Amino acid sequence: MSTRVKLQWPQAGVALLTLADTAPNHNLTCAGVSELADRLEEARKAGARVAVLASGVPGHWYEHAFLDDIRNLVGGRAASGDPAGWARSLHEVSRSNVVTIAAITGNTSGGGCELGWGCDLRVAEHGVLFSQPEVIIGCGTGIGGTSRLMRLIGRTVTAEAVLMGQPLTAERLYQLGGLNRLVEKGQALATALAMAAHMATLPPVALAGMKRMLTEDEDLHLSAALDNDQTISQGLFADPLTVSNMAAFQQRFDAGESLEDAYFGGRCDGTPIESTRP
Incomplete structure (x- = not known):
């Protein structure tokens, strides 16, 4: 039984996946992302047409990768879980036949942002910040933080985000076409579920x-x-x-x-x- 990802069915064809990782600051551990991949696959095989990705930690959506996991992996040591969970999660959100919606209720960064860029639709609340801080750490955006973001909002602002590592506001992302809906605080999940409910009734x-x-x-x-x-x-x-x-x-x-x-x-x-x- 998963301790980090809860899978619920608000209605037929709609899967709600709520991630509450246990690492500091809601950083995504390899164990947490592997569980997310498992639950996404489970939902797809159970007949989900639309999957909504939510956060169970107030103030955070999906933050960047747990740095101790990365340090252990590059040092030849074991991480908290299977690092292939990152690739599996991204495949499920972007390449499977299930439509995915990111219900972004708090700040998101790094690999968390990259999971959001991989979703088909994004709903975010006013005041949320999006950041790709990899350049500040000394690494790169390895799973879509440059390539996918550039396709969503263009090269100019993506260059600013990945070369400076500074956050972009939800308001600016919405203006640039990176978000489908910009909603008031506390409304992202309800809005995403309403969109999912409509799509789940389509052929x-x-x-x-x-x-x-x-x-x-x-x-x-x-x-x-x-x-x-x-x-x-x-x-x-x-x-x-x-x-x-x-x-x-x-x-x-x-x-x-x-x-x-x-x-x-x-x-x-x-x-x-x-x-x-x-």
């Missing part, structure tokens, strides 16, 4: 297919990405549920219902809404 094959498209296209040139979009889309169009949904929606349009009413229940303000079923 599962399409949700997984669109995540696959996002993930694979990011590594491709435009022409190859367009070909990849077509390949994935052809498979989705042929899915029996999709065929049935297209017929049902077309009947609604033929009866005079507007696109806004049929798809969005008349709401088009960009906030999470309940899924519309044909």
Whole structure:
């Protein structure tokens, strides 16, 4: 039984993973990250469509790697757990067919930030700080703190973050497109769960297919990405549920219902809404 990561099911298809590592300052131990990877894999195999990553430590989301673990590893000594947990966690959040949302309720840094950059969506509260302080320590951002962040917010501000090692505010990250939602204190988890609840009601094959498209296209040139979009889309169009949904929606349009009413229940303000079923 995990002592660091709690797995809960707020509703069908939605997994909530709450990490409360025991190292000082909520630094992520290899043991804690390995447990996170285990619970993410468990959730995926149990049918999760969306996973929300939360923190059980007030004032902190996921902080940087426990430095004693790194010192032990480079010195040929054992760490607190399997260091491969970092790669497994990143694979689960970014490469699996489960959509992942980071519900960022406190400061985050280093490897913790990098897990957040790997998620599909990020919700953060006002006042939260994000930092990649590796250059101050004398090391580098080994698991996406430069490459993923640069794709999210651009080279200019990423250069400032990784070359100076100083924090970026949630407000600035939101303005640059690094966050999907910026919410008031105490609202990140509820907002992330509302987004997850909406996505969990969508056709599962399409949700997984669109995540696959996002993930694979990011590594491709435009022409190859367009070909990849077509390949994935052809498979989705042929899915029996999709065929049935297209017929049902077309009947609604033929009866005079507007696109806004049929798809969005008349709401088009960009906030999470309940899924519309044909």
